[in-house]
Amino acid sequence: MFTGLIQTVGAVTALRDAGGDKRITIAAPGLDFAALGEGDSIAVNGVCLTALALARPHFAADVSGETLACSTIGQLRVGSRVNLETALTLQRALGGHLVSGHVDGVGTVQSRSSDARSERLHIAAPAELAKYIAAKGSISVEGVSLTVNAVEGNVFDINLIPHTLQATTLQDLRAGSRVNLEVDIIARYLERLVLGARSGGGLDEAFLAHHGFITGK
Numbered sequence: 001m002f003t004g005l006i007q008t009v010g011a012v013t014a015l016r017d018a019g020g021d022k023r024i025t026i027a028a029p030g031l032d033f034a035a036l037g038e039g040d041s042i043a044v045n046g047v048c049l050t051a052l053a054l055a056r057p058h059f060a061a062d063v064s065g066e067t068l069a070c071s072t073i074g075q076l077r078v079g080s081r082v083n084l085e086t087a088l089t090l091q092r093a094l095g096g097h098l099v100s101g102h103v104d105g106v107g108t109v110q111s112r113s114s115d116a117r118s119e120r121l122h123i124a125a126p127a128e129l130a131k132y133i134a135a136k137g138s139i140s141v142e143g144v145s146l147t148v149n150a151v152e153g154n155v156f157d158i159n160l161i162p163h164t165l166q167a168t169t170l171q172d173l174r175a176g177s178r179v180n181l182e183v184d185i186i187a188r189y190l191e192r193l194v195l196g197a198r199s200g201g202g203l204d205e206a207f208l209a210h211h212g213f214i215t216g217k
Contacts, residue, residue, distance in 0.1 A: 002043045004096035004138075004145025006083045006168045007031065010044075012076050013058065022063045024049075024076065028084055029057040041087040041101065045169070046143030046180040047071050048101025071103045071180050072142075081169045083143040096145030097138040098185050105129050107141075109177040110155060118159045120149075121173060125181055130154035132183035132191070140182040144168050 008030025016023045026044065033056040036042075040051045042059070049061035068074035076082065088094065105126040112121050123141065125133060133139060133156050137148050146158045165171040173179065 001088045002048070002085050002099040002101055002143070003088055003092070003094055004046075004099045004140050004143065005085065006144055007085050009167070009169055010082050010084045012078055012080045012082060014060075015076070015078060018062070020065045022068065022074075023060055024063055024073070025053075025058055025060045026082060026084070027057050028059060031057070031059075031084060031086065033057070036086065043085045043087075043099070043101045043143050044082050045072060045076075046083070046099070046101065046140050046182055047073055047103055067103075070106070072106055072178050075178065081172065083168050085143060097140075099140045099143070099145060099182055100185055101143075102182065103180045104132075104183050105181050107179050107181045109173050109175055109179065111175050112173065115159060118161050119165060119171075120157055120159055121170075122155055122157045123179065123181075124155050127154050129181065129183055132187040134184075134187070137187070138184045140180075142169060142173075142179050144170055 008028060010026045010028035010030070012024060013027045014025035033054060036051060036054060038052055038054055041048050042051050042061070044061065047067060049063065051059045051061060053060040063073055107123045107125045110122040110124050112119055130153060133148055133151050135148055135150050139146055139148055139156070141158065144164065149157045149159060160170050
């Protein structure tokens with residue numbers, strides 16, 4: 001699990017094809033390699049990868065064909081900048097929101113405009129993800145925990161404050177940019193509860209009334 005609070009920005013230094021998969025090597029001088037071990041999880045642009053071949057300031061990771069097909073990792077090139085975050089520990093504050101590192105889909109930036117000292121982005125999500133995106137809810141964009149301002153259909157908008165622009169790769173986004181999206185994990189579990197209710201169990205009005213969440217009208 002991750003928080004969506006980016007720890008450092010790294011850069012791709014090598015890409016090697018491996019029979020449909022890829023091995024990616026990233027320079028990450030801002031990571032604490034003393035606390036990093038081979039096999040640890042690192043979110044790269046919001047994608048959970050396994051750190052291999054640690055040689056400060058570099059680490060490598062194998063990227064499966066599934067990950068290449070379902071995320072923006074496949075569009076990275078040598079020199080591409082990437083958002084990096086190591087896995088959440090009990091010693092770290094949960095300052096963003098719970099992020100699993102399992103990308104739900106790839107969105108496309110529709111527009112970017114100035115909004116006082118911030119930048120406002122409108123992003124089109126895949127239609128099947130729209131139901132999970134709510135105004136003032138959380139969403140991960142390229143691994144960055146952000147708050148949704150508003151939603152219309154499958155298009156949502158977010159504000160990037162100066163700190164986020166400075167500390168992440170989101171400053172590089174323009175209209176047409178493709179971005180990894182991960183919806184709020186709570187919305188995912190809520191859907192499963194509701195689906196369970198439809199089959200005679202899980203979360204429904206009777207369950208809520210029995211446990212005191214609904215009082216008499």
